[in-house]
Amino acid sequence: MDFSDLGKMKEMMGQAKLMQEQMEKKLAATVVEASSGGGVVTVRMNGKKEVLRVKIEPTAMGSSASDLELLEDLIAAAVNEAGRRADEAMKSSVAGMMGGLGLPDLPGLG
Numbered sequence: 483m484d485f486s487d488l489g490k491m492k493e494m495m496g497q498a499k500l501m502q503e504q505m506e507k508k509l510a511a512t513v514v515e516a517s518s519g520g521g522v523v524t525v526r527m528n529g530k531k532e533v534l535r536v537k538i539e540p541t542a543m544g545s546s547a548s549d550l551e552l553l554e555d556l557i558a559a560a561v562n563e564a565g566r567r568a569d570e571a572m573k574s575s576v577a578g579m580m581g582g583l584g585l586p587d588l589p590g591l592g
Contacts, residue, residue: 505576512571516563523556527564529572536560 512529522542526535542553 508575509572512568512575514564514567514571516560516567518559518563519552519556523553523560525557525560525564527561527568529568529575531565531568533561533564 509529513526513534514529515524515526517524519542522539524535524537525533526537527533536557538553538557542549542556544550544553
């Protein structure tokens, strides 16, 4: 390995670090929303899968234990769907970034 190879490797590492920083910013800025129960429960989540907001319609508040169980199920469903949407948004974003590098297809990134 000569010094030009080391310089190329250092440049590639710098580009990789820059891409990682850009991806972190994009993850934080990407916001998805999902609802369940016909809009009774809505969850807003960022690309890092941090829940930003949970909105529950007042009509969801019941007085029986079965109402509470249903509400819990609706919250879980909305959070899970928001997580899937965040994954999809980030996969397409990563695919776009990687496509610009001219790299061969990498398993699990598309």
